[in-house]
Amino acid sequence: MDAGLLVLRLVVGFLIAGHGVQKVSFRLGGHGLAGGTEEFRHDGFRGGRLTAIVAGASQIGAGLFLTAGLLTPLAAMAAMGVMTVAGTVKRPKGLWVQNDGYEYPMVLVAVSAALALTGPGRWSLDQALGLAPWPLWIVLPAIMAGPVSGVLTRVLLHRPYDESERKQYAQAAE
Secondary structure, eight states, rough: OHHHHHHHHHHHHHHHHHHHHHSSGGGGGOOHHHHHHHHHTTTSSSTTTHHHHHHHHHHHHHHHHHTTSSSHHHHHHHHHHHHHHHHHHGGGGOOOOGTTTHHHHHHHHHHHHHHHHHHHHHSSSHHHHOOOOOHHHHHEEEEHHHHHHHHHHHHHBBBBHHHHHHHHHHHHHH
């Protein structure tokens, strides 16, 4: 079981961290901070550059902490928050990833919740530091707070397009 949890943490943690790196740099196929800022504006978020920095840093931090199995419930909460935001952006396109739907963010939210519930396993920093197993009174609120914070982020930072932006994006999509 510990080997399986390690593999799961490594894959999911590095993928989440990689998404963050893409938002703020040219590494891993990213378009730099300017590209990350534009992506958030295109997706209807206020804040531009600051939003991209916070989202990127959250993904990098959550991903690396999940990978290491360090403060696992808190890392899972942060990962679930940012991936819930991604899911809200993709929700209008439906579930399936081939249509740019929310399937992939939903899987990352579910895996993060599962890691919080199972714990990171024996080969983790939580275990080495004597933090595992985490009590349910910490894990359950973290699992709830992650998606709730993602939805609140979307609600608070969403800005409706004005008509000129809507036409510009519609033309660019054609």
